[in-house]
Amino acid sequence: GIQKPSWLKALYVEKFFVPCSIHESAKKNEKNVCCLDCNISICPHCVTSHRVHRLLQIRRYVYHEVVRLEDIENLIDCSNIQAYTINNAKVVFIKKRPQNRQFKGGNYCTSCDRSLQEPFIHCSLGCKVDFVLKHHKDLSPFLRRCTILQLSSDFFIPQDMGDDDMAIDTAHSTIVDNDEPWSSSSSTGSGSENMSFPCTEFVRKKRSGMHVCGRSANNCNNITEEDMATSISRRKGIPQRSPLC
Secondary structure (H helix, E strand, O other): OOOOOHHHHHHHHOOOOOEOOOOOOOOOOEOOEEEOOOOEEEOHHHHHHHOOOOEEEOEEEOOEEEEEHHHHOOOEOOOOEOOEEEOOEEEEEOOOOOOOOOOOOOEEOOOOOOEEOOOOOEOEHHHHHHHHHHHOOOOHHHEOOOOOOOOOOOOOOOOOOOOHHHOOOOOOOEEEOOOOOOOOEEOOOOOOEEOOOOOOOEEEEOOOOEEEOOOOOOOOOOOOHHHHHHHOOOOOOOOOOOOOO
């Protein structure tokens, strides 16, 4: 029978939520993604190099590594595994979680004797895999063919620009003081795209102070000192002490 596939072994062997050795000086460099084609753990900065591969995001719940049930079910049958809800999404534990206290009855895990809710009999993906290999000797009926697996739309991929002060701001890293929608216009003559971002005169970065931005890329440098003085919010007036009686 088929033993554990290489991507399943990587979920056990690879270390997650540790700094990436390739992007040591970058922010948000914790390894929280598993590339199922390379069988390695990667950080958000490495995602662009693996964008055509199957990527599985690893999450944390009560100090243990979990994956979304919706994602892992594309790879393997997860029936009878107890799932938990995090941020309105169901997740399952990857590794075993042995229980130290004595079991008092009811449902329990087939591999580590952890107390479970009915009708579940496995507390993690690893417990089910061990149970199947022990009793069925073959994991292939439980594996599912999956050629494409992408990260969720809310996964943040940072932009590696080197100097943080010169980095291009995105909607996730800036505060835009305007309700006008972002728009783009492409030029067909030269084959390149000219992006025009309608925003207020100032876009305040969270960490890097203040960045001046005009109505378009052409007049971004045409900001006068008078405009800067009027745009910056002034402090309140000096408080007056109440008169003594």
